[in-house]
Amino acid sequence: xxxxxxxxxxxxxxxxxxxxxxxxxxxxxxxxxxxxxxxxxxxxxxxxxxxxxxxxxxxxxxxxxxxxxxxxxxxxxxxxxxxxxxxxxxxxxxxxxxxxxxxxxxxxxxxxxxxxxxxxxxxxxxxxxxxxxxxxxxxxxxxxxxxxxxxxxxxxxx
Amino acid sequence: xxxxxxxxxxxxxxxxxxxxxxxxxxxxxxxxxxxxxxxxxxxxxxxxxxxxxxxxxxxxxxxxxxxxxxxxxxxxxxxxxxxxxxxxxxxxxxxxxxxxxxxxxxxxxxxxxxxxxxxxxxxxxxxxxxxxxxxxxxxxxxxxxxxxxxxxxxxxxxxxxxxxxxxxxxxxxxxxxxxxxxxxxxxxxxxxxxxxxxxxxxxxxxxxxxxxxxxxxxxxxxxxxxxxxxxxxxxxxxxxxxxxxxxxxxxxxxxxxxxxxxxxxxxxxxxxxxxxxxxxxxxxxxxxxxxxxxxxxxxxxxxxxxxxxxxxxxxxxxxxxxxxxxxxxxxxxxxxxxxxxxxxxxxxxxxxxxxxxxx
Numbered sequence: 078x079x080x081x082x083x084x085x086x087x088x089x090x091x092x093x094x095x096x097x098x099x100x101x102x103x104x105x106x107x108x109x110x111x112x113x114x115x116x117x118x119x120x121x122x123x124x125x126x127x128x129x130x131x132x133x134x135x136x137x138x139x140x141x142x143x144x145x146x147x148x149x150x151x152x153x154x155x156x157x158x159x160x161x162x163x164x165x166x167x168x169x170x171x172x173x174x175x176x177x178x179x180x181x182x183x184x185x186x187x188x189x190x191x192x193x194x195x196x197x198x199x200x201x202x203x204x205x206x207x208x209x210x211x212x213x214x215x216x217x218x219x220x221x222x223x224x225x226x227x228x229x230x231x232x233x234x235x
Numbered sequence: 236x237x238x239x240x241x242x243x244x245x246x247x248x249x250x251x252x253x254x255x256x257x258x259x260x261x262x263x264x265x266x267x268x269x270x271x272x273x274x275x276x277x278x279x280x281x282x283x284x285x286x287x288x289x290x291x292x293x294x295x296x297x298x299x300x301x302x303x304x305x306x307x308x309x310x311x312x313x314x315x316x317x318x319x320x321x322x323x324x325x326x327x328x329x330x331x332x333x334x335x336x337x338x339x340x341x342x343x344x345x346x347x348x349x350x351x352x353x354x355x356x357x358x359x360x361x362x363x364x365x366x367x368x369x370x371x372x373x374x375x376x377x378x379x380x381x382x383x384x385x386x387x388x389x390x391x392x393x394x395x396x397x398x399x400x401x402x403x404x405x406x407x408x409x410x411x412x413x414x415x416x417x418x419x420x421x422x423x424x425x426x427x428x429x430x431x432x433x434x435x436x437x438x439x440x441x442x443x444x445x446x447x448x449x450x451x452x453x454x455x456x457x458x459x460x461x462x463x464x465x466x467x468x469x470x471x472x473x474x475x476x477x478x479x480x481x482x483x484x485x486x487x488x489x490x491x492x493x494x495x496x497x498x499x500x501x502x503x504x505x506x507x508x509x510x511x512x513x514x515x516x517x518x519x520x521x522x523x524x525x526x527x528x529x530x531x532x533x534x535x536x537x538x539x540x541x542x543x544x545x546x547x548x549x550x551x552x553x554x555x556x557x558x559x560x561x562x563x564x565x566x567x568x569x570x571x572x573x574x575x576x577x578x579x580x581x582x583x584x585x586x587x588x589x590x591x592x593x594x
Contacts, residue, residue, distance in 0.1 A: 084570065091555065098293050098554040105292035113297070 123206040128189040131158075131182050132205040133222035140230040141223055143201035145177035149193035157186040158193055177223060184210060185218035199233055267359050275348055275497055280310040282496040285542075286549055293553040320485035325388050328482065332386035337483065337490035339379025344497040347372040351504050352427045354514040354533025365426035366418060369505060370411050373460060376498065377403040380462075380469070383491070384479035395478030398560060399469040402459055405567040406466075409456035412575040416449040416582045417442065417509050420591060430513035436594035437512040443592055445582040450510050452571055452578070457502040458548055459563070461495060465555035466563060503544035504537075511540050518594055 112121060123129070135141050145162045159181040167174045180202075194202055202222065212218060246266075250259045284299065284306065291298030299306030324333060347369055349360040362368055377399060384396020418424060420442050421432045432438070439446045459466040470478030480491045507513060514533030516525065525532055558566070585591060 084574075094554045095550060098550065101295060102289075102293050102550075105295050109297050110295050111297040 123208060125206075127204070127206050127208070128191060129205045129207045130184050130210060130220075131187065131193065131202050131222070133180060133202050135224055135227055136230070139224060139227045141201055141227055142199045142230050142233050143177055143180060143223060144199060144229060144234050145175050146198065148196045148198065149202060152192040152196035154190065154192065155186055155188065157183045157188075159183075176229070180222040182220045182222050183218065184220060185215050271348060271359065272345060275345060275500075276493065278500070279493045279496045280314055282500060282545065283313075283492070284310045285545070286496070286552075289546065289549045290553055293550075314489060317489040318486055322485045322487060323482075324484075325482050327388045329386035329388070332382050333482075334487075336379045336383030336386065337487040337494075339382060340376050340494040341490040341497075343372050343375040343379065344494040344501065346375075347501045348497070348504075350426055351508065351537075352430055352513055353537050355530050356427075357531075357534070358427060361425065361427050363423075363425045365429075366414050366424045366505075366509070369501075370407070370414070373410075373498070373501070374403070374407055376494065379494075380479050383483070387479075387482035389482050391475040391477075392479050392481045395469050395471075395475050395481070399462060399479060401560070402462070402466060402469065402563055405564060406456040406459040406571075409452055409567060409571045409575055410460055412572075412579060413449040413453040413456065414505070414509060416445060416575070416579050419579070419582050419586050420446075426508055426513075429509060430515060433512040433515055436518065436592060437510065437515070439510045441591045441593065442582060442585065445578050445585060446510065448574070448578045449582070450506070452575055453506060453510070454544075454547065454551075455566075456571060457506065458551055459567075461498045461502055461548070463495070463499065463548060464552040465557050467552075468557055468560060468563070471557060499545060499548055500541065503541045503548065506544050507537060507540040511544075513537060 114121065133141050133143060145160060147160050147162075150158045150160050160177055161179040161181065162175055162177045164173050165176050166172070167176075191204070194204065210218075247263065250263055253259075254262065287309070288298040288306070290296075299309040302309040302312050324330075350358070350362055350365045350368055352358040352361070380399045380403075381396045384392040384394075384399070387393070417429075417438055420438055421429045423429060423432070429438075433441070435441065439450055442449070462469045468474070470480065475481070480488055483491060514537040516532070516536050
């Protein structure tokens, strides 16, 4: 009797579905996933994997780990990263050495693909979790990631 | 006209004292119609809000909570926005039918409300073929949908309207037959009489097994009649834009929207009246004598039961996926209709052998 079997199976599966949504309905007060954004600005934490913008972390001595290898610039599919560099004489060793002048990042062109961060051999650039990136003029979206006066951390290039 | 709560009686007597009889009765009808119109337009708006809130809770969201306390004025604001919007239309639309269609839908929805007994002797139009009248009126609504889809001169609207025609013609049969099953117990089509019969226990209790089957069939077919999910392929957003009302805007769109929610209320109200005792309180409460003290409390019971069934329909909507057109027709013609006919015979046997449960 597959005809009545079908009916019984249909009713059973419909009730299963309704019980699942019913449980969600009863628990909705506790587990609402809505963020009431402008009201909870102070407490809102973005999740770890969120890709807000590319930043270059500096330590307390104003040192970063970017060696100017330009792998990120090559990895970027749409040219969002430009590195201005030159060869200078390292005051400690007296040798000529490639040093970055400016690590320029165009947030307005970035598609948040993350290839530059994967390509970086020294983990000099990372994702930031900030998301309030709107500005009144697009020229503000071009950022220099290394802070003025910063230099490479010693021992990174060895 | 059969209203005898004291406030309406006073108005009735006052109207007949200052006017000749014919004018007074017409004035009274217009007054009652306006009151119903106002009350149910607002009630429809709050049903929309309820739907949005319930949907949000099913999906672990919060729902509208900005306009007014707890979002209570949200749909009012939406309605005001829709009133102030421009009425656009297609160039080659059949203008007369295009403008007529929303009124067909909303008027038929409001006409059906007239026959419901909200409490003892609180009924605008106590007609002796109440159930038949409801069935007839609910089929007029689909003409509005067909006309609207046809006259829009838009392929999506036309496909939506044709699907609506197919679906409503099919499911009308199941709604009718499941109500007919219950009429076998009551022996009357008059809604006030049907409620009167249920003083010996609600019909779903009196008719036990076939009544429960009839209620399940009625709920499935009733959901299909209101064109709501899982039977919403008439306005299937992902396939047809907005289905039959793709080309409507502003207040004409709002009429369709409101009519959908009033229709949902009507389907739930029929279920309340026919299966769950209408305005009667549960039998274990009758000994308290609340109903004798305040006859108006029946309205609370009626609306409360109706809202529970409305919630059930919303639960369906946010649980089940949409059916394909062939699945819809299979469900109706291969499953619901034969079961319904069997159920009708079963109920006839039960009534004939006096196996109903009388409390």
